[in-house]
Amino acid sequence: MTDPIDPDTLTDPRDAAAFWFARVHSERMSEAERQQFDAWLRADPAHGLEYRRARGIWNASGQLGEDRLRALVQEEAPAAARRRSPLSSRRRVMAGAAFACTVAVVAGVALPRWMAGDPAYAAQYATQPGQRQRVSLPDASVIDLNTATQLAVTLYADRRVVALAAGEATFSVTPDASRPFYVEAGGATVRVTGTRFNVRRDGDAVRVAVDAGTVAVEAGHWWNRSQVLLSAGQGTRTVEDGRLSPSEKWDVPTLLAWHAGRAVFRDVPLSDAVAEMNRYGHPPIRVSGADVAALRVSGVFSVDNPRAFLDLLPAIAPVRVQAGSDAVSYTHLTLPTKA
Numbered sequence: 342m343t344d345p346i347d348p349d350t351l352t353d354p355r356d357a358a359a360f361w362f363a364r365v366h367s368e369r370m371s372e373a374e375r376q377q378f379d380a381w382l383r384a385d386p387a388h389g390l391e392y393r394r395a396r397g398i399w400n401a402s403g404q405l406g407e408d409r410l411r412a413l414v415q416e417e418a419p420a421a422a423r424r425r426s427p428l429s430s431r432r433r434v435m436a437g438a439a440f441a442c443t444v445a446v447v448a449g450v451a452l453p454r455w456m457a458g459d460p461a462y463a464a465q466y467a468t469q470p471g472q473r474q475r476v477s478l479p480d481a482s483v484i485d486l487n488t489a490t491q492l493a494v495t496l497y498a499d500r501r502v503v504a505l506a507a508g509e510a511t512f513s514v515t516p517d518a519s520r521p522f523y524v525e526a527g528g529a530t531v532r533v534t535g536t537r538f539n540v541r542r543d544g545d546a547v548r549v550a551v552d553a554g555t556v557a558v559e560a561g562h563w564w565n566r567s568q569v570l571l572s573a574g575q576g577t578r579t580v581e582d583g584r585l586s587p588s589e590k591w592d593v594p595t596l597l598a599w600h601a602g603r604a605v606f607r608d609v610p611l612s613d614a615v616a617e618m619n620r621y622g623h624p625p626i627r628v629s630g631a632d633v634a635a636l637r638v639s640g641v642f643s644v645d646n647p648r649a650f651l652d653l654l655p656a657i658a659p660v661r662v663q664a665g666s667d668a669v670s671y672t673h674l675t676l677p678t679k680a
Contacts, residue, residue, distance in 0.1 A: 358391035386504030470622025550576035623647035
């Protein structure tokens with residue numbers, strides 16, 4: 342009998358994805374394993390991509406028929422399934438098929454082409470704080486990267502995938518119904534065939550806004566995922582449990598003002614405005630005190646000229662700007678001292 346596989350020893354994301362897919366659908370995961378699985382997904386955007394690929398393999402395998410799938414599974418594979426309480430026939434085959442994938446890749450056996458799917462194009466792009474960049478892909482889609490953004494693009498014959506590790510980007514996707522376009526951002530997945538939309542990722546927080554067309558967004562833990570359909574002028578964001586907020590009408594042109602080098606604030610807390618300006622890499626601004634943070638501000642500011650933001654602040658809010666002693670010091674915003 343084959344020894345149990347330790348997922349920590351599977352250094353190839355494809356191997357680990359096959360293992361976790363089988364484990365997730367075994368209905369025998371412990372809470373510790375669930376936490377380990379979630380940590381694995383968060384550790385690298387490639388992990389989520391390979392896990393969804395494993396799920397796609399299973400979805401495609403539904404067209405083969407159960408007899409053919411059983412023929413792909415080694416005798417040891419369904420043994421665990423046979424020891425369990427009765428499962429549906431499809432669930433048994435699913436666990437076995439995923440196990441077969443794991444055995445195959447660990448043993449070095451080449452998977453069928455429809456499983457492996459070698460990319461036709463792969464590249465990584467990144468911007469520094471304060472930098473913006475436009476990228477044209479071989480399929481004529483265009484990606485605009487905002488400040489401090491990292492993403493990886495992988496184009497296959499049947500799909501186009503972008504893994505957004507950090508930052509913000511706008512995607513103008515060339516329509517192709519035969520090759521859906523996916524953006525993976527943490528626990529969220531955006532799926533389109535042709536549209537223009539914006540995705541921003543700050544750690545585990547993800548925001549999606551649609552400028553044209555429609556998109557489908559999924560997010561949440563594997564056992565409690567939510568899906569939201571968005572059309573032009575709508576947006577959604579992840580909430581505390583990783584699920585998605587309901588679709589809302591958003592001011593998308595304002596969200597996309599960064600394309601023109603502007604940040605637009607309409608009656609927002611000063612703390613939010615400062616956090617936005619700090620994204621662009623100038624000497625950081627620190628708000629001193631909750632009273633200052635709660636002040637409301639409005640205005641249009643250049644993200645390329647942060648000094649102008651600081652110069653104008655005392656005219657639009659009752660604050661005092663206290664510069665640091667050198668270029669790397671924080672600039673403090675405080676309430677004016679009383680005479």
